Amino acid sequence: MIHLLLNASRSTKRFIALSYDVFAIPVAMYLALALRHGTFSIKTTEAMYLMVAITVIITTVAFVKLGLYRAVVRFMTSKAFSALALGIGVSALTMATASFLIPANIPRSSVIIYFFTAFALLGTPRLFIRSVVTQLSKAKSEPVIIYGAGQQGIALAQALSSSNQFRPFAFIDDDPKKQKSSIHGLKVYSPLNLSDLLEQQHVKKIVLALGRTSIQQRKLLIEKLAENNLEVLTAPSVPDIISGKARIEEVREVDIEDLLGRDQVDARADLLQESIHGKIVLITGAGGSIGSELCRQALLQQPEKLILLELNEYSLYAIEQELQQLNEQYQLNVPIISILGSVQKQNRLETVFRTFKVQTVYHAAAYKHVPMVEHNVVEGVRNNVFGTWYCAEAAIAAGVERFVLISTDKAVRPTNVMGASKRMAELVLQALAKRQTDTLFCMVRFGNVLGSSGSVVPLFRKQIKNGGPITVTHPDIIRYFMTIPEASQLVIQAGAMGKGGDVFVLDMGEPVRIVDLAKKMIRLSGLTERSLKNPQGDIEILFTGLRPGEKLYEELLIGDNVEGTEHPRIMTANEVHLTWPETHNLLNRLDKACHEFKVEDVISLLLEAPAAYNKQGECPDWVLNAGRV
Template identity: 55%
Template structure:
């Protein structure tokens, strides 16, 4: 009887896969297999006792089952604990902020990994405080610092549910006080799309640093202006242009034309968009076209070839110091590029033309801002001259994560051990994430009726020095200062760069008008009749041909841009060439001149 019971028990354990399980990776499935195997063994004992007519008291199968379970499960889980202990001790301890399904998935994935060990949860629901989830203690947000101290956590991981509203500002303020680095895991959309895994740990997302939730546009209104249309984006390889392309693509236009002068940027965004279109079965015809917005005939030929109905003009030089050091090229690209592209749009019968402008166009102190304000005046003049093409402008501040943004720069400087460089202790900027800015640009562009300047609500201005300190703290480090000489990262103030302002504005006037979207306003700005704009453009042409940077600066002042430079002309060629200005190029009657 005993031998038969043992044989049945061994057979049951083999069938349940218990002998194939690697002890150090035993899970709850093995636990269930042991219970089932012991139950089968106990039943076998009763059955064989009956068949062999052996006296088996009723309590024996129960006692036998209990001892068998303790022996089989106890030995295995004890061995597992002994084997895993050194490796578990070597893992980095993490506190998971978020006790929902995403937090549970993260804890499970980390427990099976080799780098991190979850030691507790932080729930956004205060009533969950002091409870246990998967054997790990749960703390409320109010007890974050206590949780880090008691659990000896080496870092905190954000695993917030996308569908659950969170006061990001308060949560970020609580996390900032911690003495450990704070990181995050991919969003649910990335997980569903297979673009990332739950245990892909990364630094805090840019929108987390911003401390506010982005507001989404009205998808129906945007789709109405894009669905089934032929759309062209200039500067399609840039940070704003490429995000515009991604979002336009998902509204299923008939044709999407990518216009870009950088070969590599154009190649990269075309490949990405074609992949998205194929994977999501969007059936959008994507065309990559090399060209410069300063070439009017090229722009017109492209628009006519693809029967373009809407143009989003994102091509521009936007880096303030670089444009300050390259005045003529800044004017050529930002002013003449906008003019030539707009004239091409009129000739090609484009229905809608949207200029991506900047807050630096408001009372500018630099050439870049003044050139963008001049570009706005050009479109306002063209809007008065004709009505076939609807021109509108969308003005917003800095976008986090764009090329030249301070966030990736600060992150690299912190990782390199500092110092973090900030131009001035009081400098402030408006910030918005690239996706949110692009979505609102599409929304505002669909509202245009002709000549409007739309202004995006950028929220509260951000002090750059405070942003640097926030990033230092959230990476688990301390600022090195006179009060804290033992700190990790020092913040160094380098002084304002040529043309840089302490404070940026979004409006020239003080009478903004609301629109149907709560984060889009319409500004009433000064404009010039087309005759005056055309005269200015002629003067800009002569000054540019002569490479006369001082004349260009004077014309920017004359053009009612409110340009007030805070320094002398800083163009590198102008300042280092005593022969400038030079005579304009002569009329050659179509002949090609060869310079000796």
């Protein structure tokens, strides 16, 4: 019966509600008089019938005006019940007025009694239906435990109480003062009770509501929870909720940053602003993972103008739209100029730099995907080496004050063309820094960033959702990881410290074994690894072999000649470099080899350069090998 009522059309539901109210109002009036007289034998008159009719008509009109028949009963809130109380108040006033004017000669106290009988008869069915629907929906929703009984946890419990997806079952909290208490009907347990709780109630998900807990504490807690084969979710951060980016009930998978990250050192405002605030800033590769974050960070420092240079039209459009929203949100009023173009067009670059009087350039444009560059050697070298050279020459010609190259740890003793080309780009800037002093050149070297295009993290997530297997190239492969915002902030701060020709190296923390990362992500999804020891597991890890040019581990320094800086996460390396004539000669020969598409000559010249390039096996360039057939 209840399902028929809930699935009926809106017009049918309104008719049923109206019919019930037309019936219930006279009954409430009768009960009020019966309670007043102490008997159910009420002597009626024509005046009383007229009073009832007037009260029913005016009450239903008031209910219509108050929107009570537009409200969906199952979702009625306290506001709707306030409107109901107001409507019943109007009804009682109508009853009192009609009985006086007709006159119906009823006791005045019966009007007060009528208010309560009417509220009981009209409100109770609505509450009953809402309660039944809530229970039906909650029976289908999944029970979750909330870790953290603080303000964020309480707000999350309240939000999930009206959710059809999750049902808060209990709190877990480390604070002994909160344990064994009850908050909003949910009992607070100690973390020591978690295993028993899971066995008894078959809960498979836990949602973290940890407030401002440090990343290190979150990391330890998440790893401990993952041992229970629980799917670990997290509530949105307080800043995201305040800014409107997320709602409290939008629980999501745990950010892998919580497992791999470390507590960030607060950025120094003076270094962030040094090369940006009040200046005209241009960012190449503005639509890429690092480039787009550099754009966001630069915008917040309020440059005079922010110029985005990007080859990919959609990527440029997407970051421009996002930055315009940030501009409005924070009322920054920074002019944002989007330029479509390639860093391989020196005349175009020089024209842009001169026209807008660019003062600071962050050069993030590059091909960074190792196997892709291995298969497309000439284009990789053209973009990474010559794109950097042409951009740097254009900056010198246009009088740019500061030029910061975004480099990579793969430039250190590279085993692939991508790394060798980035080391070659570093050598070009080092030589240009010695050739002139008007434009200050420096470069910032760091490892993998979480969530970038090509990162293993989104790939692993996708593979887990598809039921596996997770593909890892080698059981011993390790990588350094850093969040994109932290890396971008450190790039800006390092660039501000440059004195000319500097190679800055970011502190990437501890390296991570990729296979361990895969195993953690499986456990965090509430699943188990399928292996010889556990053939009934959910997700298999498959080793596919190292890709062309891939190393087991990456380094950040070529030699041991490293010094600290005024920033604890930024170091500077003193490394070998060439004079400009030597560099220029090498570039000219490299240009000729690229122009004639002599891939093997390009490889030979990269090996000749002081880049410590250690070529692995045969060159897998697609065009070169197709031409040999």
